[in-house]
Amino acid sequence: MIYDTDVVVIGGGPGGYTAAIAAADLGKEVVLVESAEQLGGVCLTRGCIPSKTLIHVVNIADSVRQAETMGIVCEKIGFDPGALAAHIRTTVDDLADGVSRLVKNRDIEQVQGHARFIESNQVYVDGANTIVRFKHAVIATGSRINELPEDLDAGLGSDVWTSDQALTVPEIPSSLLVIGGGYIGLEIGQAYAGLGTRVTLVETSPHLLAAADPDLVQVVINQCKKQFDAVHLNSRVTKITRTDTGFGVKIVTENGETSDDFAQVLAATGRRPNTTDLGLSALGIDTNDQGLIPVDEQCRTVLPHIFAIGDITAGPALAHKAVRQARVAAEVIAGKKSAYDNVSVPAVLFTRPEIAWTGLTETKAQKNSIPVTVGKFPLSALGRAKSVGRTHGFVKILTDPDSEQILGMGIAGEHASELIAEGNLAIEMGACLEDLIVSIHPHPTFSEAIMEAAEAARHKSVHLMKPQR
Numbered sequence: 463m464i465y466d467t468d469v470v471v472i473g474g475g476p477g478g479y480t481a482a483i484a485a486a487d488l489g490k491e492v493v494l495v496e497s498a499e500q501l502g503g504v505c506l507t508r509g510c511i512p513s514k515t516l517i518h519v520v521n522i523a524d525s526v527r528q529a530e531t532m533g534i535v536c537e538k539i540g541f542d543p544g545a546l547a548a549h550i551r552t553t554v555d556d557l558a559d560g561v562s563r564l565v566k567n568r569d570i571e572q573v574q575g576h577a578r579f580i581e582s583n584q585v586y587v588d589g590a591n592t593i594v595r596f597k598h599a600v601i602a603t604g605s606r607i608n609e610l611p612e613d614l615d616a617g618l619g620s621d622v623w624t625s626d627q628a629l630t631v632p633e634i635p636s637s638l639l640v641i642g643g644g645y646i647g648l649e650i651g652q653a654y655a656g657l658g659t660r661v662t663l664v665e666t667s668p669h670l671l672a673a674a675d676p677d678l679v680q681v682v683i684n685q686c687k688k689q690f691d692a693v694h695l696n697s698r699v700t701k702i703t704r705t706d707t708g709f710g711v712k713i714v715t716e717n718g719e720t721s722d723d724f725a726q727v728l729a730a731t732g733r734r735p736n737t738t739d740l741g742l743s744a745l746g747i748d749t750n751d752q753g754l755i756p757v758d759e760q761c762r763t764v765l766p767h768i769f770a771i772g773d774i775t776a777g778p779a780l781a782h783k784a785v786r787q788a789r790v791a792a793e794v795i796a797g798k799k800s801a802y803d804n805v806s807v808p809a810v811l812f813t814r815p816e817i818a819w820t821g822l823t824e825t826k827a828q829k830n831s832i833p834v835t836v837g838k839f840p841l842s843a844l845g846r847a848k849s850v851g852r853t854h855g856f857v858k859i860l861t862d863p864d865s866e867q868i869l870g871m872g873i874a875g876e877h878a879s880e881l882i883a884e885g886n887l888a889i890e891m892g893a894c895l896e897d898l899i900v901s902i903h904p905h906p907t908f909s910e911a912i913m914e915a916a917e918a919a920r921h922k923s924v925h926l927m928k929p930q931r
């Protein structure tokens with residue numbers, strides 16, 4: 463089969479399917495190539511959606527447990543792993559079907575198979591024996607899991623979980639060793655702890671989540687200390703062996719080597735871009751030392767008719783960044799003036815409590831000697847937080863001391879994932895403290911904490927004690 467098309471999109475994740483739909487809506491003929499059976503990519507099928515579905519279920523149980531002090535009587539809370547797994551699967555399948563319908567609705571031609579460039583205007587799709595000739599291409603092939611190093615992996619094969627397996631909830635193990643203290647390890651570790659598993663976390667670096675400010679991370683660490691059996695920082699797993707009941711693991715910590723048994727092990731040791739098997743170097747498109755494809759503000763590679771978006775480009779490997787780039791690429795292909803010139807990309811951890819930040823962080827401000835004023839408001843002083851029993855955390859706002867322009871926002875606590883959008887909009891619009899203060903925030907809501915943090919930056923929050931002068 464041979465197709466001639468305006469645009470070929472390689473990869474049907476959030477970046478790829480958004481680019482395909484946006485280009486079709488702008489009048490372009492589009493062929494979308496995806497190697498997996500379902501559309502949606504890692505985010506929908508193995509990442510954002512299944513993980514947040516699992517976390518939501520665990521949070522419901524946690525809320526019920528906490529509500530015992532509020533007068534709710536509940537004898538016993540338990541989990542049915544089969545029903546939980548089915549719920550996650552159905553959620554994913556429904557959304558993936560929805561994406562397929564959106565693609566069909568635009569008359570986008572979908573081809574299943576592995577695409578590889580054979581010319582600068584042709585890709586061959588392995589598995590479908592198809593050639594697609596194109597005027598423009600959008601590469602959106604995403605990322606894959608880093609396998610454990612060979613010395614650790616010897617003979618274990620797929621016995622050790624990755625996030626892919628953990629999110630299908632094949633069982634609720636009695637104990638789980640999480641290798642890796644990034645957001646995936648923390649989110650899944652906390653979710654299993656909430657299901658009743660005894661969790662231990664090992665991280666090689668001295669800090670969890672180096673990209674976030676320490677005060678935000680500390681809120682999560684405090685919770686992990688309560689939920690987890692142990693958190694080993696500056697530590698390394700040196701050996702994993704199969705035992706009758708699970709795995710025997712050697713861990714070198716700051717205090718020496720320990721050996722322990724775990725029913726299950728989760729390797730959450732990062733991801734790398736899918737850029738090695740695309741025929742890129744023959745086209746003259748080189749990747750950097752991390753395997754990422756360099757692009758300009760319009761998401762063009764060195765070949766102006768070939769674009770790259772999402773996890774295979776520099777910047778945070780997050781679905782919303784891929785989606786924004788997808789729109790830019792589609793608009794540029796359609797001849798519009800468009801650029802990926804966003805000032806900030808929000809980052810969210812769906813931990814308990816959630817943390818989120820956007821724009822400038824305090825750590826970055828200090829490192830680069832950028833003067834900032836910081837206004838901070840604790841949720842313990844917020845009526846809504848008290849009324850729902852979720853007072854851990856705070857909102858902080860970083861502003862330019864002279865102009866009071868909002869430069870960054872960090873939130874730890876309930877609904878941080880939703881609230882951070884206001885901070886992001888404020889930064890993108892060049893808003894100042896005054897804008898957040900005079901905009902009426904509905905009462906009683908968590909959003910008032912943003913207004914209060916803006917007032918705190920001017921030492922004018924009526925719900926905080928007057929600062930000692």
Ligand SMILES: Cc1cc2nc3c(=O)[nH]c(=O)nc-3n(C[C@H](O)[C@H](O)[C@H](O)COP(=O)(O)OP(=O)(O)OC[C@H]3O[C@@H](n4cnc5c(N)ncnc54)[C@H](O)[C@@H]3O)c2cc1C
Nearest residue numbers: 473475477497503504505509577603604772773779780781
């Ligand atoms: C456990 C987990 C939780 C996550 N949680 C979040 C979250 O809460 N929020 C968030 O923003 N991000 C989250 N992410 C990250 C998010 O999933 C990615 O940033 C996002 O999926 C990137 O989108 P993409 O379109 O670049 O690539 P992907 O979603 O990886 O899609 C790429 C697609 O391309 C296909 N493909 C690859 N090579 C080829 C080829 N040669 N031919 C044809 N098809 C090909 C793949 O099969 C895949 O379907 C999470 C990731 C994981 C693993």
